[in-house]
Amino acid sequence: MLSFPQDLLERYEAQAPNYISYPSLDQFKAGFGPRHYAQALEHRRQSVLTRLKPLSVYVHLPFCENLCLFCNRNKIVTKRYSKSVAYLELIDQELKLQIEHLGVKPKVSQLHLTGGSPTYLHDSELERLVTILKSQTTFTPSVDMSLDIDPRTINFESLVTLHHLGFTRLNFCVQDCDISVQRAVHRLQDLDAIKTLIGHSRVLGFKCCSLELLYGLPKQTQQSFEATLACLIDISADRVTLCAYRHQPERYPSQRKIKEQDLPSSHLVLQFFNTAHTSLMRAGYEYIGLDLFSKKSDPLYVAKMRGSLHRNFLGFSAEPNTDLMALGMSGVGSIGTTYSQNATTLEEYRLFLERKQLPVVKGLALGRDDLVRKSIIMGLMCQGHVSFDAIEEAYLINFQAYFGHEMQQLKHLETQGLVQLTIKSLDVTELGHVLVRTIASIFDRYWTPAQTPSF
Numbered sequence: 001m002l003s004f005p006q007d008l009l010e011r012y013e014a015q016a017p018n019y020i021s022y023p024s025l026d027q028f029k030a031g032f033g034p035r036h037y038a039q040a041l042e043h044r045r046q047s048v049l050t051r052l053k054p055l056s057v058y059v060h061l062p063f064c065e066n067l068c069l070f071c072n073r074n075k076i077v078t079k080r081y082s083k084s085v086a087y088l089e090l091i092d093q094e095l096k097l098q099i100e101h102l103g104v105k106p107k108v109s110q111l112h113l114t115g116g117s118p119t120y121l122h123d124s125e126l127e128r129l130v131t132i133l134k135s136q137t138t139f140t141p142s143v144d145m146s147l148d149i150d151p152r153t154i155n156f157e158s159l160v161t162l163h164h165l166g167f168t169r170l171n172f173c174v175q176d177c178d179i180s181v182q183r184a185v186h187r188l189q190d191l192d193a194i195k196t197l198i199g200h201s202r203v204l205g206f207k208c209c210s211l212e213l214l215y216g217l218p219k220q221t222q223q224s225f226e227a228t229l230a231c232l233i234d235i236s237a238d239r240v241t242l243c244a245y246r247h248q249p250e251r252y253p254s255q256r257k258i259k260e261q262d263l264p265s266s267h268l269v270l271q272f273f274n275t276a277h278t279s280l281m282r283a284g285y286e287y288i289g290l291d292l293f294s295k296k297s298d299p300l301y302v303a304k305m306r307g308s309l310h311r312n313f314l315g316f317s318a319e320p321n322t323d324l325m326a327l328g329m330s331g332v333g334s335i336g337t338t339y340s341q342n343a344t345t346l347e348e349y350r351l352f353l354e355r356k357q358l359p360v361v362k363g364l365a366l367g368r369d370d371l372v373r374k375s376i377i378m379g380l381m382c383q384g385h386v387s388f389d390a391i392e393e394a395y396l397i398n399f400q401a402y403f404g405h406e407m408q409q410l411k412h413l414e415t416q417g418l419v420q421l422t423i424k425s426l427d428v429t430e431l432g433h434v435l436v437r438t439i440a441s442i443f444d445r446y447w448t449p450a451q452t453p454s455f
């Protein structure tokens with residue numbers, strides 16, 4: 001068992017960006033709007049190299065039946081189900097607009113539905129959504145289709161529908177199995193029902209079932225957390241995602257209903273991560289990085305071993321790196337060397353589409369320095385390795401000269417056993433793996449000095 005540098009984890013890792021993009025989402029600028037996004041799509045259309053390459057598509061479906069107090073997602077809690085029917089027509093319009101600018105019917109190699117809660121949609125609505133997507137794009141024969149599942153809103157018939165539609169990966173959002181924790185966050189769910197659903201999923205032939213767990217929730221204790229972990233390990237999912245709960249009541253009003261005295265201490269929260277890391281590794285899981293563990297047979301682990309793992313707004317991915325087209329309110333996408341985000345409220349999103357405008361409200365066009373740093377940060381996050389020669393060749397720079405200040409900081413990290421430096425490369429050690437965001441942040445030009453680690 002590794003002894004984690006608890007002080008560094010507490011001081012830095014909990015605050016550092018999670019690098020689903022570089023620069024991070026908080027650097028997106030309002031000056032980037034529909035016109036810039038249209039240019040990015042048209043640029044792709046004009047490029048012989050990228051025009052025919054498959055895209056990934058991510059659809060944000062914001063609706064939920066009930067409010068979970070911890071939630072920090074962009075969602076609409078409603079029992080007026082007609083709203084989701086109308087929403088799908090907006091998705092249809094947005095996709096048409098994007099494809100007008102793309103100029104070709106794109107191939108899609110990866111589809112992910114998130115939210116909100118995608119399984120808020122009735123089976124017929126999920127069918128309608130897939131019909132919309134398939135009528136305007138071409139799914140590749142091996143398309144990877146996945147979605148987040150709220151286990152309280154799905155039954156055997158819905159699983160059959162999802163399988164029939166071509167979904168291959170299901171991410172069950174479990175969060176916690178303890179009844180006191182579930183009561184404290186207003187999310188009651190029956191563990192036996194979840195086990196039954198996962199059993200059905202395996203019988204139906206879904207390729208991958210993941211479980212998502214939140215640590216740092218109110219009423220979680222070391223004992224209750226270990227019991228939840230034991231339940232999850234018993235289910236033996238292909239992947240386990242361990243997300244840290246961040247208490248930000250000033251930003252998320254529902255979190256104000258969580259009693260501060262019910263929250264575990266920051267020390268205990270890190271202890272939860274250590275416990276989970278140890279238990280999952282003992283149970284045969286491999287640490288992919290950050291919040292993710294998988295079985296050795298999982299494509300994520302295989303990709304990590306081959307050096308082909310990458311990271312985007314959907315998290316770690318074993319699929320080939322592609323442009324990511326986002327659809328729906330607050331959707332975040334990446335086309336070419338740009339990032340973009342859609343309007344974050346339903347009203348604003350609808351207004352854009354009524355005006356026949358792409359609903360983009362902010363984004364970023366990456367400069368050359370951003371691209372160099374992005375390569376390094378993603379190399380650290382996904383492979384734990386950076387080859388200086390490869391960066392020098394790709395970007396025509398002298399690595400040691402370009403990153404003189406960063407190299408000094410890395411030398412301090414080396415003395416703490418977190419990285420290994422040679423004349424040609426930078427490697428994250430096994431100990432450094434749990435601090436990889438902090439290590440990567442050394443190359444982040446935008447992270448404010450107040451947050452910059454001083455090792």
Ligand code: SF4
Nearest residue numbers: 064067068071116117
């Ligand atoms: S946690 Fe999921 S189901 Fe609960 S409110 Fe948030 S998006 Fe909806």
